[in-house]
Amino acid sequence: MTMSESGPRRRRPAVSCTLCRRRKTRCDRKVPCSNCVRSKNAHCVYTSHPSDHPRRPDHGQRTELVFAQADGRNPYLSPVDQPSLSKPSTDAGHAAASIVGSSTNAPTPTSQASGREVEAMKSRIRELEEQLAKATQGAPQASVPAPVVTVSAAVPVVDQSSLTYVDSQLFGETQVITRSIIHKSRMFGQSHWINGIIGLCRDIFEALEPHIVDETSKAISGVQKCKALARVIKSRRTPSWPLSPTSILPSKEVADELVDCYLRTFETVYRVLHVPTFRRDYDALWVSDAEPDIPFIVQLKLVLAIGATIYDEQFSLRASAIQWIYEAQTFISEPAFKSRRSIQFLQTNILLLQARELVNVGADAIWTSAGSLYRSAVYWGLHRDPANLCKRTTYVVEMRRRLWNTIVELNLHTSMLLGAPPSFSLHEYDTALPGNFDDDQLAADAPVPKPDNELTQMSIARALCKTLPVRLAVARFLNDLGSNFTYEEVLRLDAEVRASYKSLCRVLRECNASNGPKSLQFAIRSVDCIMHRYLAALHMPFFPVASRESTYAFSRNVVIETSLKLWNAVCPSSLTVSPRPHDSTQSPYPDDLTRLTVCASGFYRQLGMQAGLSVATELSAQLQQGESLGPVPLRPDLLAILDAMRAWNLRVIEAGDTNIKSYLLTCLVTAQIEGLKRGIGKDQLVESYLQTVEDAEGKCYAILERLAARDQVEGMIGGIDPDAFDISPEGMDDWDFMMTDVLLNQSAVEPTSWMFNEIPQVPLF
Template sequence: MDAGSRKTEKRNRPPVSCEPCRTRKLKCNRRLPCDACTRRSRSSLCNYATNANRNKPEPSKGRDLKDRLSTLENLVSSFLSADAVIQPGLLTESEVTTADSGFVASSAEQYNRPTEQSSTLSSSSGGEDTLTPETPHIQQTGNGQVNYIDPSHWLSILDDIKEVREHLSISNQPISRNGIGFDVDLAVSDAGFLFSSDQNPSFDEITRSLPSQPICDMLLSWYFNSRFMVLGIIHPTKFQDEYATFWESPLTAPPLWVALLFSVLSVTVSLRRISSITEPDGSIPPITILQQRTVQCLVLGRYATANAYALEAFLLHLQSCYFSNDSVSVDPWFEMGTIIRLAFRMGYHRDPSSLAGITAFDGEMRRRVWLNIFQLDALISFQMGFPSMIPTEFCDTEVPRNLEYSDLFVDMTVLPPSRPPSENTPVRYTIVKSGVMGVFKKIVAHTQSLSVPAYDKTIALDTEMNQLYSTIPESLKRRDVNRSFIDHSCLIWERCTIEVLYLKGLIVLHRRYISYELQNPRHEPSRRACVEAALDMLYRQADLHKACEPGGRLYEDRWMIVSLPVHDFLLAAMVVCLDLSVRMRSRMAASREGRDYQQLAGREYQALQTSQRIWAVNSAASPEAHIAALALDLMLKKVAANDVGLFFVNDVSSGNTDPDPIVDSELPYADIMSQMIDGSESIDWGLLDRYLQNMDTDPDAAVQ
């Protein structure tokens, strides 16, 4: 037989590596299962091909496509089971469509929208050349786990693979999302790293550390009947039903629900401590224990798997830590980042109206949770001097409706119309404040821009803030306490916090012009707007202080006012002092040496004196007040030293104009602050913010 007619046959040698190792070109030790598959938790996928018969007919293209798709599908599924910490876990077939991603409207615009949902999706039925919008997925499990899947996510590609296979009609059975080998014990490699929790007690030990049921009943009743600092993210009726079920069998309750219970108790005890309520001896664990149990339940419940109750427990834990910590630290900012990532994973950044499978009740409660996350992110990020962590251009969650708890129930199918803004509900304050917060967030982004902010944009934001504040309900607009004697103390507090946020926004927006291009009259409106906002804030501080004195309107509820941030009033005082120092030293325009200038300078100095005396009075009871008194004392001395002819101030001031003598060396950053008050045009406002908001920390640490 010649060479031309010779038929070459390959030896039918059996493969020595398992299929996964051959696919990935990994070294296989030929065991069953092999070590490589065992390490990757893919033991069920480890199999060896039998001796192939190469004389069989060539398989059809359809069968070959099916095998290839199945292999790819198994491969992607194995990725899912290997790293469930950062990837969604047990999934269902629930798939939904939603509207195109657009920029998020301002909170004020959303608040004034009609209550009906006016926008619905229209399905496109064009030809094969028509580009249709990609649609995200909401995937849920029976145990409460919720995952939001973007169209570009590889899990969506896995669905596409399944759909192609079914379209070719070559699949014997659909893919089982619950059978991909997901091991709950391997899903989360102890998410306690965030909380530095090396070892957790048993769930039985955690539940046994709860106060007795009567004590829990009392604390929960106090919480749900109080509207001061209650976020409105827990529905009382639903929680009460779950609470009754919990006491029937505590050990069968979800750990994340128990985390929610501990977080509510810790917030309640924190608020009762601030309000000076005396607790029965030994009946209630310390706040630190309640907070620790919250963390342990979050870790035990594997919060990273995006199960129900995790976000609510996180938010309340953050609130409790805010109440109980006397100093400002970076921990809330890190925890806020985890909350935001978890919210994104669960799809809270998308409005429930565009996501199928979410009930009307759950959707409205999700909006409430997201609204609190949005506002806390803006405040905490500003407090740390960092940009917001929420990209609003990818969010479209609407502001919740102004509804009472009684308007909502679990089995409802349609939301009722929103109550009028004038009607007080558990969420009205948060809704109204969200409008001001939305503009404040824009202002912070504008001032933190790496490029020089356009002055026209500054004026536009000023107009937007003033117009928005003018549209809020009359009952929440600024009003002196002596004109609020028929109002509840909580309403007075809400009114003041919205006003302070509004004024702080104007101060932050215009403060760079206090010492910038003083010869340019174009910026004079900004300088005046900044100073007037700062003076208004110091006036409100004096008004509240007077109302909290013995016999005052707020004396019995003065603990509410104590919760107002110290650094906001100190920021206003710093701006007033800086403007006064710059103007006295410049004297470059005749208009500033006239009567108007002297009256403004007198108002500024008097406001600083009043504020300093307020902090000095409270310095014995509050470390923050003591530091604030030191800072204002330094500022007043600095201003007086910069102008030897400050005789007109004595005429407009009442009483002794000299501040209480305080040793400058007690102020940890006195030298640096003195240099800032000198009015340098290169003043670092971000650095100054960190000083004012972290006054008990090392100044060098604030620079880093």
């Protein structure tokens, strides 16, 4: 609470429970109240904490103390020990408590007598400010004018499943920003795409809640029918565990195309294989009568699994890809340690991580697996540059550098993807950047790296690697709880990301990468998406509040413009065209990135979903805030994305994804915007929501029925027995991490439980 020299004003005490106040609904003030009873809320809490209604400081005010409820632990740290603007000292907390106490009571002789104590507390606060200024001296200065010295106590606010921090003040403004979300014993940091989208969806489902409390409603029954059918489909695709590797492969014609799909896409961005060596062993596999080498067979099947995600537009080999990943996971899990310390074993681990993300096999745990792989690489010495170790051939030196670079990139990639803190820092290794070699050069004696301005098979990976420091700084800023989360830091990192991106573009232009082989076009577009993803993630936490606070208008503009670029990269207008069957006579280089976005899960799918929902959020905000005597003008390019989103999400289901949540959410968002454009009332808008849900569920159920029939008739290729698949709890877990239940899981009472309810799970704690 702030103080002014004219004395405090009396505030009307809060009489509603916390849930009703948050929802802005009438509370009957019972214990529990009727709204909590209807919502099955186990905790109906009434509170009148003084921080519930903070007041703005006067123009002459120098110090503002903002308080929030802590989670039971002592949140205060000494400014010397923790030189962050978000951590006050214990004495400052006691001082503020005294000030709050004296300012909320009527003047009495006792309070007048304690005036000297209040002045002493103010003096103590000034001393702490001076200590804080000395402790933070030398920190990077923001590129914006610094406000009057303010101290904001960023004590964590625990609202059941969410942890929020009070954002540091900028130009006198204070905002509460969600730092992380806890869901099903998992914590997602701010880089997780769902953090910036919660506000858009909550309004829709809160409006729907009173109309879908009955389990016999058509909306609920339709969702449950789709879920039941989806679980049957997934159970048929999921093999029993463990599953030992076999030498069974698809036909050579299919395998050749799958290998080519992988080599022209992911291998050009994240270097894993020495292509000539891999090609030699692959060709020998088909002509040799000897017993096949199981480690190479496992590695090959992972290459096939990744290539299957862009083999055709229907992901017809999805079940086979899952089978190959299960075999590789069984092979990796065997307790044979000494015999596994080889380059090939690291390559197999890297390919397994990529395949699990793209095919969505345990994709929500790849960050922990990437950390385990990183520690294995450190234990085997890959974090030391080979020049500092014993003498090795150029091939071994460069492969060690390439694998280390890829392992570090995957750690950072999974950190941003799942909203987890990075598991490494730059000072932990001294491995040099891989040389600018083509793969064929490594087989020669004493090869000489090509100049940086000459295009090689390593040019794209090297250019991306040079941006690693700034990308790592962004990931730490977003996902580390101890980061100095201020808007000034956002602007500073924004400038660094843009400078790094400009340097990357200059390097690729100098080596003429844009006019290089067509097989490199996927890599160029992927790197472009990666850099824009970091820029969007940096500003996304401020995007929901930017429509209300002009201070963050820059973040609003960055998110929208970046979303447009990402959508045009991964979901171009061609997605609205009906899918064509696979035709081996078409161009040898189809639009792999577009096909990957539709068929595969993980990073590229999230790019499309986040970009589309960000655009929808902007359109909704413009309609709700626009003041015009006529229709509110909307940008045609944003409206075009909104229309394409539904077709894109429907194609994702047609390609074999059993998760209907993305499509259902997109339809609801579209219905909201259409209703706001027509200016219809709240009741009519709710009716539109209900009709939209029923129509969307009908379309999805028809597609899922076709998928179930196709899987039952076709089975799988490569001699795999469909009877090996059974219905197990593991096979019926989360539909897809891309659209997790965390969507609106921000309180104990969930208006979305009817839509996002899953099989109960035993909590971790």
